[in-house]
Amino acid sequence: MQGVSNATHKLLTVPDFPSAISQALEELGKAANIDGAFIFKHSQNSAKNPMCNLEFFWADNSSIIGFKSKEKMLSYAELGIEEIFRPLKKKQSVITYERQGSNFPEGIFKQLFIRSLLIFPLEINSSYWGFVALGSKNLDRLLLKNEQSILEAVVASMGGEIKRQTEKEAFRLIVEGTSSRVGEEFFRSLVRHLAEALPVKYAFVNESINIKQLQCSILAGWEGDDFVEKKIFNTMDTPGEEVLAGMMSFHSKNITDSYPYDQNLVDLKVASYAGVPCFDSNYKIIGHLAVMDDKPMLDKKRTLSILKIFAARAGAELERKRTESAMRNMAYHDALTGLPNRILLNDRLEMALLQAQRNNGLVALLYIDFDHFKQINDGLGHDVGDELLQSVGNRLKECLRQQDTVARLGGDEFILLLPEITNHEDAGKLAQKLLEKIRPPFSIDQHEINITLSIGIGLYPHDAKNVKSLIKCADEALYEAKNNGRDCYHYYNK
DSSP states (O other), X not given: OHHHHXXXXXXXXXXXXXXXXXXXXXXXXXXXXXXXXXXXXXXXXXXXXXXXXXXXXXXXXXXXXXXXXXXXXXXTXXXXXXXXXXXXXXXXXXXXXXXXXOOOSOHHHHHTTOOEEEEEEEEETTEEEXXXXXXXXXXXXXXXXXXXXXXXXXXXXXXXXXXXXXXXXXXXXXXXXXXTOOHHHHHHHHHHHHHHHTTOSEEEEEEEEETTTTEEEEEEEEETTEEOOOOEEEOTTSHHHHHHTTOXXXXXXXXXXXXXXXXXHHHTTOOEXXXXXXXXXXXXXXXXXXXXXXXXXXXXXXXXXXXXXXXXXXXXXXXXXXXXXXXXXXXXXXXXXXXXXXXXXXXXHHHHHHHHHHHTOEEEEEEEEETTHHHHHHHHOHHHHHHHHHXXXXXXXXXXXXXXXXXXXXXXXXXXXXXXXXXXXXXXXXXHHHHHHHOSOEEETTEEEOOOEEEEEEEETTTXXXXXXXXXXXXXXXXXXXXXXXXEEEEOOO
């Protein structure tokens, strides 16, 4: 059939996709001597009441006069073809016509005086996408088997072109949906668009927390129609273990046969999986992208290609996130001990005083200095002195509540912030606990080192009304402790 050849030629040569489909429908309609050709897209979110949308159509000039296609969702029932929905989903071609007991024709078919239809299902990525309907005003118009076969081949070509366009559009949406976003907004946008583009039910961006112990954290996840909660998980005996080893992983179906101990796959009824590692600029694995579905994944090449492209972008964003976090940590923490520095201490102290003012509460500030630290530093060297500072800092942290803060101001000076204390004796009890905690010797670089502390205590609002004054009071109390023989604590006296 020359017309069929022309229709195929239009699909291959007309650059504009909508024009190519429309012209191919026209050529097909004229070649098959029919009165209308239609392409409907099925709505995937209409299980109870199947819906579809008219994407493209052609009708002969006599039919189209006065007809206007309405761009809206239509139910199969509104078209009079609800009875053919099931066979279409089963990939079966259907002939329907006007007859007694049938609802056909309705809607646009009735407006165009269509009395019989030959309907071909369109399948994209193993899923029912929609259908092509070829209509005739003639109730007795019959197509021979060879005609049906030829038309089916052209419809398959249309399906292939629609698939290519759908994939192209899906890729464009991922790019546009993520290009201007950073941080959590980027990761959330990425998983949502990946799930839609591939298409799959589940999509995740995971960050490696401990590569040796195979621990990861979900930065963003998409499940069906919503985001999932963040959580930490272990990839041992899961397909993620392959990916963290630096390999791309693809399981088209029956993945639980390969990973029977992955309870998450069982709970989510996962059938297929694809995962790609994310690298930083030094080619170190810092996370991975993973998509899963409750149906088989058949297009391995496309799935892994898209994941590889966006794993590179996700890796760059992960690295940027980590660098930003490290810089923020450096700005607010002491480089040697990792403890909060003076800047972070002042922020927390301001907040503690405001809260105490609102609640009529008490705040204690403990100013700590090492006794005779200079002698240890000069005698054993700065490396030993630095390690001693780190070890003392760790012991101090062991004595604190979750809401307390220990900060290093510099040298051998530390400050402990105790918000929400019940009475001033609480500060003295903790100070005594700290003295006892530090007295046991430290073993550093084959040296047994004994060190003691002097501690000054300032109280808000008893001793001072603001941050600067409270630190000054605790500092003066510290010198009283040193004058009293060291290895002790002292409250500020006005």
